[in-house]
Amino acid sequence: MSTRLPTFGNVELTETLQDWRLLSGIVLFVVLALYPGITLNAYHTRLLTWIMCFAIAAMGFNIVLGYTGLLSFGHAAFFGTGMYTVVLVMGQAGINDLVVLLLLAMIMSGIVGAIIGALSVKTHEIYFALLTLALAQLLYILAVRDIGGLTRGTDGIGVSRPDFFGIPVSELSAQIYLLGFYYHVVLVALAATIVLLWFVLRSPFGLTLKMIRENETRAEMTGVPVLRYRVYSMILSAMIVGLGGALYAVLIGHITPEYLDWTMSGEIVFMALLGGIGTFFGPVIGAGGFIMLQELALSYTEYWHFTMGLVLFVVVLTLRENGIWGGAKTLVEMITDRRGEQ
Amino acid sequence: MSTEPILKTENVRKDFGSIVAVDGVSVEFYDDEIVGIIGPNGAGKTTFTNLISGALPLTDGTIVFDGEDISSLQKYKRVRRGLVRSFQIPQIYDEMTVFENMQASVLSRKQENNRLFMPTNRDSASVSETERLLELFNLEAHADDHTEHLPHGVRKVLDVAMSFALEPEIMILDEPTSGVGSREKNAVMETITEAAVEQHIGLIFIEHDMELIRDYSDRIIALHEGRVLADDDVAAVMESEEVNQFILEGGV
Numbered sequence: 001m002s003t004r005l006p007t008f009g010n011v012e013l014t015e016t017l018q019d020w021r022l023l024s025g026i027v028l029f030v031v032l033a034l035y036p037g038i039t040l041n042a043y044h045t046r047l048l049t050w051i052m053c054f055a056i057a058a059m060g061f062n063i064v065l066g067y068t069g070l071l072s073f074g075h076a077a078f079f080g081t082g083m084y085t086v087v088l089v090m091g092q093a094g095i096n097d098l099v100v101l102l103l104l105a106m107i108m109s110g111i112v113g114a115i116i117g118a119l120s121v122k123t124h125e126i127y128f129a130l131l132t133l134a135l136a137q138l139l140y141i142l143a144v145r146d147i148g149g150l151t152r153g154t155d156g157i158g159v160s161r162p163d164f165f166g167i168p169v170s171e172l173s174a175q176i177y178l179l180g181f182y183y184h185v186v187l188v189a190l191a192a193t194i195v196l197l198w199f200v201l202r203s204p205f206g207l208t209l210k211m212i213r214e215n216e217t218r219a220e221m222t223g224v225p226v227l228r229y230r231v232y233s234m235i236l237s238a239m240i241v242g243l244g245g246a247l248y249a250v251l252i253g254h255i256t257p258e259y260l261d262w263t264m265s266g267e268i269v270f271m272a273l274l275g276g277i278g279t280f281f282g283p284v285i286g287a288g289g290f291i292m293l294q295e296l297a298l299s300y301t302e303y304w305h306f307t308m309g310l311v312l313f314v315v316v317l318t319l320r321e322n323g324i325w326g327g328a329k330t331l332v333e334m335i336t337d338r339r340g341e342q
Numbered sequence: 343m344s345t346e347p348i349l350k351t352e353n354v355r356k357d358f359g360s361i362v363a364v365d366g367v368s369v370e371f372y373d374d375e376i377v378g379i380i381g382p383n384g385a386g387k388t389t390f391t392n393l394i395s396g397a398l399p400l401t402d403g404t405i406v407f408d409g410e411d412i413s414s415l416q417k418y419k420r421v422r423r424g425l426v427r428s429f430q431i432p433q434i435y436d437e438m439t440v441f442e443n444m445q446a447s448v449l450s451r452k453q454e455n456n457r458l459f460m461p462t463n464r465d466s467a468s469v470s471e472t473e474r475l476l477e478l479f480n481l482e483a484h485a486d487d488h489t490e491h492l493p494h495g496v497r498k499v500l501d502v503a504m505s506f507a508l509e510p511e512i513m514i515l516d517e518p519t520s521g522v523g524s525r526e527k528n529a530v531m532e533t534i535t536e537a538a539v540e541q542h543i544g545l546i547f548i549e550h551d552m553e554l555i556r557d558y559s560d561r562i563i564a565l566h567e568g569r570v571l572a573d574d575d576v577a578a579v580m581e582s583e584e585v586n587q588f589i590l591e592g593g594v
Binding site for chain 2: 202210
């Protein structure tokens with residue numbers, strides 16, 4: 001069995017598998033939801049919130065890379081657009097409700113995704129990567145140069161705490177706000193993203209993206225407007241990445257143009273590759289792996305970039321598009337197969 | 343025979359630099375006939391089909407499909423109208439199962455590519471139609487196989503079947519049996535032509551195998567150096583002196 005994407009086939013088997021997955025998903029969700037309340041560990045809760053923000057972004061990114069087969073190096077533009085939308089709408093328009101801010105961030109990122117997508121989907125591979133990179137850098141320059149006087153250049157802007165459906169959660173103490181509220185918002189957002197993409201990527205729409213990835217000529221000759229669907233995939237991807245960015249902006253409380261920079265795009269690509277671009281959950285695992293590895297490497301050595309590079313090198317070389325998650329799945333299958341034989 | 347041609351080319355021409363690959367071809371096709379296109383290598387057969395499907399832009403001339411000028415219509419729009427082709431080298435989706443490959447065509451024909459929340463394996467309408475098509479083309483044993491591991495002959499049949507799933511008005515087959523074992527060639531042609539007749543699909547097929555041409559065509563168009571050498575029923579073309587001189591004796 002391939003680890004690329006779950007295949008169809010025996011419907012009964014798929015359904016059993018889905019039930020099993022659904023069950024473990026719910027258990028995991030409950031455990032994660034209870035975690036801060038039980039441990040009261042602010043450091044770990046913050047780290048988990050951080051990971052989940054990037055897990056959302058990496059999943060969104062993988063729509064374009066893993067499903068549509070396009071390597072974008074410009075996803076920082078969508079992440080940063082999400083962040084700046086939150087802070088600018090708060091500061092300039094005085095809108096303070098978290099849910100409204102998140103929705104606006106997704107819409108703005110979607111618009112930027114549509115523009116960058118429309119300008120780059122005619123190109124392929126390296127050209128697509130470079131074009132998206134260049135267009136994203138334009139936004140970075142705009143933010144650094146403080147054009148329009150909104151972004152305050154490299155100094156960045158502080159983000160105050162938003163409210164939630166009129167409940168003044170921003171007045172809670174910092175500890176309770178994170179452990180009892182914001183962590184759970186991000187957790188629910190991640191769960192919603194997973195459920196949404198689980199359905200969308202298995203739908204005829206998701207199949208259409210895979211058709212384009214696997215054989216563009218055939219997709220076109222099957223009546224699919226290939227370029228249009230590439231733009232659709234960029235828009236969807238940008239919206240999800242923008243959501244991750246917006247959530248992250250509220251978490252860290254201060255944003256600077258570096259989140260629009262190409263190194264940010266690189267980190268998102270890194271996470272997806274680490275976890276496995278050919279798998280559904282890979283990017284989530286990749287985001288966790290990346291951030292924990294970074295924390296670990298930072299505390300032991302100043303050469304943490306080197307350590308990270310080495311890990312990615314080994315993972316990509318040995319596991320390729322399956323990444324850590326795909327590799328783990330294969331391992332489990334091998335073990336269960338062997339048990340089955342005995 | 344139908345009175346109105348479903349597909350008509352008028353003085354279609356294609357230049358590649360100073361080379362004229364297709365030089366003023368005017369032919370008609372009907373939705374209830376099987377037309378074989380023959381000609382030596384370089385006669386312009388594949389270029390001609392690429393012009394019809396829109397893979398290459400015309401240098402000059404017009405293509406009329408179902409009464410409308412489609413000369414500059416985008417490829418996918420021609421497909422949606424019912425002008426469909428298959429490929430000499432199978433163009434299928436690797437890393438997807440045979441079932442998914444087929445279902446992709448079924449869903450695209452119904453233009454359901456935008457449906458967002460129904461998992462494809464739960465969509466009973468397209469699933470049962472896909473199963474029926476796999477059975478029709480004897481592919482059901484391979485349904486769950488990934489296409490990259492299939493033997494060439496099966497890939498070829500799948501390629502034709504995927505085009506067939508689009509329920510075209512007319513279908514262009516570029517060497518539908520190349521690479522298919524000689525014993526299976528007739529079976530493949532039999533399946534395609536029977537299904538085509540049953541569903542009123544006009545067939546245009548390029549073929550080097552003269553026996554297949556003779557057995558399955560209602561009419562033959564012979565191309566030579568980009569021009570139509572002969573366009574007549576099977577017996578007339580096979581007996582034509584020019585055709586014998588340029589094509590049949592050329593050892594195709």
